[in-house]
Amino acid sequence: MKNRIDVCFEELKKQNKKALITFVTAGDPDMETTEKCVLGMFENGADIVELGVPFSDPIAEGPTIQKASLRSLKAGTTLDKIFELVCSLRKKTDKPLLLMMYINTIFKYGTEKFFSLCQANSIDGVIVPDLPFEERDEIKDTADKYGIYCINLVAPTSHERVRTIAKESKGFLYVVSSLGVTGTRSNITTDFNTLLAPLKDEDITCPACIGFGISNPEQAAKMSSYCDGAIVGSAIVNIIAEYGQNSAEKVGEFVRSLKDAM
Numbered sequence: 001m002k003n004r005i006d007v008c009f010e011e012l013k014k015q016n017k018k019a020l021i022t023f024v025t026a027g028d029p030d031m032e033t034t035e036k037c038v039l040g041m042f043e044n045g046a047d048i049v050e051l052g053v054p055f056s057d058p059i060a061e062g063p064t065i066q067k068a069s070l071r072s073l074k075a076g077t078t079l080d081k082i083f084e085l086v087c088s089l090r091k092k093t094d095k096p097l098l099l100m101m102y103i104n105t106i107f108k109y110g111t112e113k114f115f116s117l118c119q120a121n122s123i124d125g126v127i128v129p130d131l132p133f134e135e136r137d138e139i140k141d142t143a144d145k146y147g148i149y150c151i152n153l154v155a156p157t158s159h160e161r162v163r164t165i166a167k168e169s170k171g172f173l174y175v176v177s178s179l180g181v182t183g184t185r186s187n188i189t190t191d192f193n194t195l196l197a198p199l200k201d202e203d204i205t206c207p208a209c210i211g212f213g214i215s216n217p218e219q220a221a222k223m224s225s226y227c228d229g230a231i232v233g234s235a236i237v238n239i240i241a242e243y244g245q246n247s248a249e250k251v252g253e254f255v256r257s258l259k260d261a262m
Contacts, residue, residue, distance in 0.1 A: 019229025027077030045259025
């Protein structure tokens with residue numbers, strides 16, 4: 001069976017549209033709210049949703065997602081409960097779902113067990129921000145065995161490595177917009193034309209999407225003009241922090257505004 005991420009990008013390409021990928025921290029403030037937010041995002045135009053697996057020391061995250069992680073852990077979120085959430089979501093949606101998490105969580109859980117459960121619960125891919133590309137073999141073979149895509153990241157400092165990483169990538173290439181941690185930014189100054197130039201080569205077929213710091217419809221439209229889509233996380237997590245269990249409707253409205261702009 002084809003990976004849902006590939007199907008998604010093929011469909012968008014046919015329609016000449018860009019992908020909107022959104023993020024929530026699973027279990028913040030509780031699993032029921034996460035499920036409502038995920039379904040609301042899909043209903044309002046999100047093409048792919050990343051579920052953040054809370055971690056006690058999320059080094060790539062800014063304060064917004066750090067706080068969400070702590071709220072989620074306080075509420076008793078575990079990886080097993082996240083798999084239960086995905087199982088429940090799969091009864092209501094067939095759109096691509098990813099887990100965004102730290103490598104320690106996978107190792108602690110057991111790499112084989114983790115990827116087999118990803119397959120059993122129809123997770124399409126994982127993003128591991130603290131796993132360098134050069135160390136991808138730590139999980140790649142097991143992920144491949146179960147048909148789970150490991151999404152690679154490139155940053156403004158990747159330069160000549162962009163082409164190498166893109167050639168080895170499946171699903172989509174996660175382009176980190178700016179140096180530093182996640183969080184909304186008022187201004188993104190990276191020269192994407194130069195950074196993404198290697199992706200124009202004919203032998204590179206993997207789509208690329210820009211994330212980190214996109215906080216409003218204007219930025220989403222601008223960032224997606226350079227590539228195949230935009231990724232929005234902290235701005236959504238901020239809404240959930242403000243509205244808690246009543247956030248699903250507000251999240252849906254915000255996602256709709258992003259998609260309309262793109």
